[in-house]
Amino acid sequence: MITLYRALRVARRLKTDNKRGGSVEIFTVHNPLTSLEKEKAILIGVVKQGESRVDVEDSMVELGLLADTAGALVSEQIIAPLSKVSASTYLGSGKIQEIKEVVEELEADLVIFDDDLSPIQMRNIEREIECKLLDRSALILDIFARHARSATAKTQVELAQLEYLRTRLTRHWTHLSRQKGGIGMRGPGETQIETDRRMIGLRIASLKERMVKIDQQRTTQRKGRSEYTRVSLVGYTNAGKSTLMNALADTDVLAENRLFATLDSTTRLTFIAVNKQILLSDTVGFIRKLPHRLIESFKSTLDETREADVLIHVLDASHRRFHEQMVVVNQTLSELGANDKPTLLVFNKIDALEEQGHLAALKEEYPDAAFVSALRGIGLTEVKNRLLDVIESDFVERDVILPVTDQKAMAHIRKVGEILSEEYTYGKTSYSEQPEAVVHLRFRAAPKYSEDIEPLLARHRDLQLIEEQS
Numbered sequence: 001m002i003t004l005y006r007a008l009r010v011a012r013r014l015k016t017d018n019k020r021g022g023s024v025e026i027f028t029v030h031n032p033l034t035s036l037e038k039e040k041a042i043l044i045g046v047v048k049q050g051e052s053r054v055d056v057e058d059s060m061v062e063l064g065l066l067a068d069t070a071g072a073l074v075s076e077q078i079i080a081p082l083s084k085v086s087a088s089t090y091l092g093s094g095k096i097q098e099i100k101e102v103v104e105e106l107e108a109d110l111v112i113f114d115d116d117l118s119p120i121q122m123r124n125i126e127r128e129i130e131c132k133l134l135d136r137s138a139l140i141l142d143i144f145a146r147h148a149r150s151a152t153a154k155t156q157v158e159l160a161q162l163e164y165l166r167t168r169l170t171r172h173w174t175h176l177s178r179q180k181g182g183i184g185m186r187g188p189g190e191t192q193i194e195t196d197r198r199m200i201g202l203r204i205a206s207l208k209e210r211m212v213k214i215d216q217q218r219t220t221q222r223k224g225r226s227e228y229t230r231v232s233l234v235g236y237t238n239a240g241k242s243t244l245m246n247a248l249a250d251t252d253v254l255a256e257n258r259l260f261a262t263l264d265s266t267t268r269l270t271f272i273a274v275n276k277q278i279l280l281s282d283t284v285g286f287i288r289k290l291p292h293r294l295i296e297s298f299k300s301t302l303d304e305t306r307e308a309d310v311l312i313h314v315l316d317a318s319h320r321r322f323h324e325q326m327v328v329v330n331q332t333l334s335e336l337g338a339n340d341k342p343t344l345l346v347f348n349k350i351d352a353l354e355e356q357g358h359l360a361a362l363k364e365e366y367p368d369a370a371f372v373s374a375l376r377g378i379g380l381t382e383v384k385n386r387l388l389d390v391i392e393s394d395f396v397e398r399d400v401i402l403p404v405t406d407q408k409a410m411a412h413i414r415k416v417g418e419i420l421s422e423e424y425t426y427g428k429t430s431y432s433e434q435p436e437a438v439v440h441l442r443f444r445a446a447p448k449y450s451e452d453i454e455p456l457l458a459r460h461r462d463l464q465l466i467e468e469q470s
């Protein structure tokens with residue numbers, strides 16, 4: 001597991017290597033927590049002016065799921081109204097005192113804020129409550145660190161964590177047990193702060209270099225597949241993207257009832273009609289307040305989405321907040337510059353809908369969407385058919401004349417386009433003496449292929465069909 005702590009250890013090893021020419025470990029290892037010693041967490045949410053309490057409560061449910069995924073045991077949650085955010089402590093001093101008392105009473109190990117806190121707010125609150133403190137971003141980073149499996153995902157997470165850590169190295173940890181570790185605590189002791197900051201800078205530079213290499217490899221891999229339509233599954237975390245991927249492409253991607261089960265992308269060549277194969281990708285899901293630096297770091301994994309021709313936006317129809325989730329996904333897609341791609345909406349988990357009337361209402365509201373249960377295999381044909389419609393909706397239709405001898409152009413058009421009609425006849429240019437055998441071709445293809453096709457056709461632009469003599 002790549003953690004803040006391990007990232008620092010690597011950075012420090014670099015330092016000792018430089019200084020003494022040897023690889024001496026100088027950092028004390030904390031005791032990893034076992035599942036029997038789950039950290040007790042208190043969740044804190046605030047209702048700001050103009051916000052509804054119900055919205056905050058739903059956000060807290062999600063924070064609870066995140067905390068659970070990170071291995072914490074939620075013992076208490078506090079939702080406080082807040083009229084004015086304090087720049088130094090976020091909440092007012094009375095509220096902070098109250099949290100401190102709950103921490104003492106429950107002997108909590110961890111306090112988690114639903115909102116993101118500035119480094120100063122973190123430091124001040126932590127000093128007051130004398131308990132480890134995390135915000136939503138730090139918690140999400142921790143989960144990403146736990147779930148990262150591939151070298152790419154690990155590199156990306158470590159980069160995001162170090163970027164997060166770099167701005168927060170002024171924290172005062174003195175009142176905390178540095179040996180204890182746990183969620184979000186895979187970090188430094190204060191004595192090391194200055195050298196750590198420099199080492200983190202070095203480590204970040206080296207990770208970025210590694211990412212450049214990974215990006216280059218991925219670009220090369222992708223070049224070989226460009227003749228296929230690339231379709232990327234996107235959606236809120238836990239919506240069922242991986243389950244749908246497994247159902248459509250017969251893959252064995254991990255699908256689990258937890259947030260951020262998938263952190264890598266998997267791509268598979270998949271038939272969606274007898275004569276139509278696409279490249280289908282499953283990738284990392286989105287969530288409210290996904291830390292920006294994670295999106296930045298995960299650009300490489302999210303390339304599959306950014307470079308896709310078509311998106312399948314998977315929604316959990318049984319989630320009562322599916323509409324907000326849809327908005328969050330669309331916002332994140334905008335951030336990635338992937339919001340204007342042709343998109344098929346897929347409402348998943350229809351088997352889990354409590355009222356059947358709900359399904360009818362959704363179908364009326366979203367007439368172009370597909371409604372499925374990826375888990376039960378219901379509606380998969382509809383997904384494929386609708387996907388085909390979306391893919392073909394922006395196809396460009398062409399009517400061209402080629403000499404039969406131009407095998408290269410013919411082969412290319414057959415590969416990337418769909419032939420609508422093909423007629424063998426005779427043609428002639430204005431400057432040629434003799435008629436020649438030509439093929440009159442009508443085909444359609446995705447706009448992205450125009451760049452390749454145009455130069456092939458340009459050479460034959462003067463060819464005209466010879467009118468049949470009667």
Ligand SMILES: Nc1nc2c(ncn2[C@@H]2O[C@H](COP(=O)(O)OP(=O)(O)OP(=O)(O)O)[C@@H](O)[C@H]2O)c(=O)[nH]1
Nearest residue numbers: 238239240241242243255256257260261262285374
């Ligand atoms: N009832 C029901 N559950 C489903 C359906 N599809 C997926 N699930 C469940 O929803 C949970 C999440 O599914 P995943 O496929 O892992 O979701 P995901 O969108 O890939 O999630 P992340 O990779 O974590 O972002 C799993 O427990 C699935 O079994 C469905 O059609 N009906």
Ligand SMILES: [Mg+2]
Nearest residue numbers: 241242261262
């Ligand atoms: Mg998944």
